[in-house]
Amino acid sequence: MSDSTTDFQIAPSILSADFARLGAEVDDVLASGADIVHFDVMDNHYVPNLTIGPMVCEALRKHGVTAPIDAHLMVKPVDRLIGDFIDAGASYITFHPEASEHIDRSLQLIRDGGCKAGLVFNPATPLSYLDYVMDKVDMVLLMSVNPGFGGQSFIPGTLDKLREARRRIDASGRPIRLEIDGGVKVDNIAEIARAGADTFVAGSAVFKARNEADPNRYDGVIADFRRALAEA
Numbered sequence: 001m002s003d004s005t006t007d008f009q010i011a012p013s014i015l016s017a018d019f020a021r022l023g024a025e026v027d028d029v030l031a032s033g034a035d036i037v038h039f040d041v042m043d044n045h046y047v048p049n050l051t052i053g054p055m056v057c058e059a060l061r062k063h064g065v066t067a068p069i070d071a072h073l074m075v076k077p078v079d080r081l082i083g084d085f086i087d088a089g090a091s092y093i094t095f096h097p098e099a100s101e102h103i104d105r106s107l108q109l110i111r112d113g114g115c116k117a118g119l120v121f122n123p124a125t126p127l128s129y130l131d132y133v134m135d136k137v138d139m140v141l142l143m144s145v146n147p148g149f150g151g152q153s154f155i156p157g158t159l160d161k162l163r164e165a166r167r168r169i170d171a172s173g174r175p176i177r178l179e180i181d182g183g184v185k186v187d188n189i190a191e192i193a194r195a196g197a198d199t200f201v202a203g204s205a206v207f208k209a210r211n212e213a214d215p216n217r218y219d220g221v222i223a224d225f226r227r228a229l230a231e232a
């Protein structure tokens with residue numbers, strides 16, 4: 001396992017949050033120990049669902065969220081939204097390579113805007129898209145479900161793909177984060193970590209697990225994730 005996996009980060013996907021009280025939900029999940037806010041942007045074109053855009057990202061910053069915001073663009077075309085998310089205060093901007101006309105240009109646009117850049121791989125998208133752009137990538141995000149909806153089951157074949165992505169990242173010698181997204185639960189997170197992931201997106205597993213004693217807190221499930229990771 002790579003040294004970078006000692007720095008595990010938990011990134012709740014706000015796709016499963018209560019959108020009517022989003023600012024409070026994000027505050028609560030961060031106060032409960034989450035590291036990153038995973039922000040799913042769906043356009044009803046690249047994926048069959050429609051969610052939120054840069055205005056909501058900006059609103060979270062104005063609300064006072066200072067934690068990293070990881071904007072996962074499930075959109076096509078990609079480039080016209082990159083500037084908007086830079087201006088809105090995103091920290092990471094990731095996109096699907098097959099949705100970009102010019103992958104190198106999209107990565108460069110993100111980095112020129114001062115954000116960290118990442119490529120996202122659907123379950124059947126080959127990692128060869130990393131060839132020739134590894135030096136411009138700060139995050140590799142592997143989808144372990146087909147994108148578009150929360151609450152799906154983890155696709156087991158993603159574990160082999162994680163091992164291959166970890167091998168490529170370690171060979172690059174660069175501090176690239178390896179994020180996994182889809183069907184991450186307390187009972188599979190250790191196995192996913194052993195396969196090489198260091199950043200874990202979890203939507204339904206977090207937001208459906210409010211503390212019994214305090215419905216505005218998620219400490220219990222975040223602590224369960226950390227315990228499972230400590231044993232990985």
Ligand SMILES: O=C(CO)[C@H](O)[C@H](O)COP(=O)(O)O
Binds near residue numbers: 201
């Ligand atoms: O990008 C996504 C779907 O496209 C979501 O982030 C992902 O599915 C997380 O939800 P869950 O943890 O419930 O599987």
